[in-house]
Amino acid sequence: MNEEALTAGAPRRKAAVARPAGGPGFGRWWRHLDKSAWVWLLAIIVLVLLVVNPLLRLLIVSFQQPDGTFTLANYAAAYSRSRYVDALGNSLVLGVSAASLCLVFGVPLAWALSRTDMPGKGLVWVSILGTFVIPPYLGAVGWILLAGPNAGWLNRLAVELTGMDSGPFNIYSMPGLVFVIACYSFPYVFVFTKSALDLVSSEMEDAANILGSGNLRTTLSITLPLALPAILAAFILVFLEAIALFGSPALLALPGRFQVVTTQLWQFFEFPPKVGVAAAYAMPLLCITIFLFWLQRRLIHRKGYASLTGKGGERRPIPLGRWKWPLLGYCLFVCMLSFFMPMVVICQAALAKAWGRGFTLDNLTLNNLYFTLFENTLTRNATLNTFMYAGAAALFAVTLALCVAYIVNRELVSRKVGNILSFLTMAPFVIPGIVLAIGFYAAYTRPPLLLYGTAWILILAYTTRFLPIAYANSNAAIRSINPELEDAVRILGGTRFTAIRRVVAPLLKRSLAGAFILVFIPATRELSSAIFLYSINTQVLSVLLFDKSDEGNFEMLAAIGLILVFITVVFILIGFRLMGRDFMLRRAAA
């Protein structure tokens, strides 16, 4: 009251005039401002640091001398020696051969499970899921035990049976490498092909049958061509996977005395690291990958295969008659090669005092596992690190992806900015892990952001690498929520954060937990980026497994591998509970 009396007069009247207009100026601006804007700004900055900066640094470093001046010497160094160029050629051969072999493995299995009345489908299905569970480099270890020259089980068996001097198999060779990679990549072909075949209606086949075409002819001339775009898309995906893999080539090609791009890149990093040369050498890999992913998208979105998009009519399995046994035989043969045989020898090695002594009871021990998990500080720490880094990365990736998905779907930024944001979030999908790692190395080994040597560089690299998985899932989750549910919170007086905390988060619990698992699983086994970014104190299991392969201590390798498989299986089972039985195989296709 007193104050009012004191200030009565001109100033007060002025205020009274300004009032009805809502008091323009800072006060009104502040009241009208949506404070959540800061969080969206933060998300954008993080995205730039995780995705844009490493790629930019990769490009810049490839044109820089160590002192920072412009140069083309890195490119000259990377492409002047014939063995460097040979490695590029080897990668191409590897990619094409492995992808072709994947078709031989994957397409018949997809057709058998999708279209026929073959018995034993459940068993085949579980083995393919099992193949997904085995990290590719662990499969390579399994096949070293099976087909290593001289000591491999298959070679010993062959010598025993035929009396030859030495076994016929040598896994340390290009055919061996192609075979091993195909064994662990064919599930992609399987998933793509099967989901395409699942959409072909039986009426299409009936139409051919009624015109006088037999089952075989119908399948070859109607059904498979309808699935062709999907098969081609899978071929491209597997090709890219094969040329970007680091673990299997490092385990098989290096002892076999040949190089592919990824192993060559790794050698550029041997002390002293030639980052500029590595960056220059990584460019073709990056360009091929981006181009082929673009091509793959065009294939999938191609019009004219309307039957693949519609719900289709009723679907009946094709009766195979007596042909069902040979088909089942082939399916089980593929599963033997990719899943059962490697798993058996790995389990044997993990539980053996010495794996070469064979499958006897007195050779059995739990010491390897016990030693790895509890006694050896190195492996114990690596196990802990693996869990922590993967967990942190999954948490960050899902949080960031959710933020971006929310910003884009609720149009909190203009549509143009939204498109850029979702493009950046999906971009790591087309960046090979090894290239991303070199980018991170180039960006964060010097001030102001010195992360190399800390856990953060691994966690952030994982976060970036698997951000697209988290984004695809978060996006689908956000889209399933009617925005009016949030509008209702806001009009009743809650802020956007209240809406997210009280309504969006509780509703998305399950699907976000699923997204977390889908990032966590690959992050626990990630090798190709970790190998460039780890340091003595930040070892993880995958790196350790690779390091130990030099020592030939296969019992310990197998034990580490089994632990990884066990972690994966546990989390997949949790995922099943949360999201239903085929969440992994379905998501992999998305």
Add this chain to the structure above:
Amino acid sequence: MSKLVLRNISRVFGEFTAVKDFNLTLQEGELVSLLGPSGCGKTTTLRMIAGFMTPTEGTIELDGQVISSPGSSLPPEKRQMSMIFQSYAIWPNMTVAENVGFGLKVRKVKEEESRRRVNEILEVVQLGALRDRYPAELSGGQQQRVALARSIVVKPAVLLLDEPLSNLDANLREEMRFEIRRLHDEFRITTVYVTHDQAEAMVTSDRIAVMNKGRVEQVDVPYALYGRPQTRFVAGFIGRTNFVEGKLNGETVHFDGFSVSKQALNVEGAGLPADVLVSIRPQSIHLLRQKSGDSDRCCAQGSVQHRSYLGEYWDYHIALPGAAQPLRVTARPQEVFQLNEAVWIEIDTAQLTVIR
């Protein structure tokens, strides 16, 4: 209870103008409907009032305070309003009582008072027994009542309803119209009600703003809107009608097949133009077997061209000599005329409306 003023509101999306020069003043405690076909800008207008969207021109004022203007708008959570959505937007992760109590919790109302008010409002909407159920266990009508209770319990400055009944089946829709009006009579909250259903608007509203292509055509009480439509769109959109064109000749207006004296058209203010457009409601025409003696009522002879029986009434199409379009006439069920039968029509001139 608050006074809401929309001043020259426009909203443009790129090239498309969703709302153009919208002016409307709601008195305290008034219920005004925004009525129009889909895509006429009524939901856009509502979302601007709620603060989910900023107008590109004009201002919105609540009790004298500007809450929306181009470039700056008070966030929805600070407007003290509440809203009922087309999808109801009942939060599936909360019980009925939690849904209804949410707004009170956000407003930091004391636990005890909050519980009392929730219970009270649940009794009002007859949901007391279902307070601990989850939304998935409720029928559409019950969910609708939860949405109503949730919006009313916070005693909002303005209540906004966005096509709240469009997801209900026909019987329930009719029941809920009366329910909404009853709640409005009880609480007298300033309300904006968006609908495309004219019956819904007429039952619930104090006034109706008819919208077309982003513009307001007419704002009026329901009775005047039907009886005295000011534009061709309003006459055609509210109820069915016949449009007939005539020519003014001295003191008489000549239509195809009949004529009416200038006085009978009852035009206020400025006189009639040379070309006159008139709306004749189907029930303001009577069918007779003989010519009536009443000279005040316009008369003409025609024949039944087409007829449909709809139970509650007959729908006749009467062809007049010299007229291109037949007149539609609504008649009581017992007024039976055969096809091609000659009939006299008698028009209640007091119900004719001149459209400008």
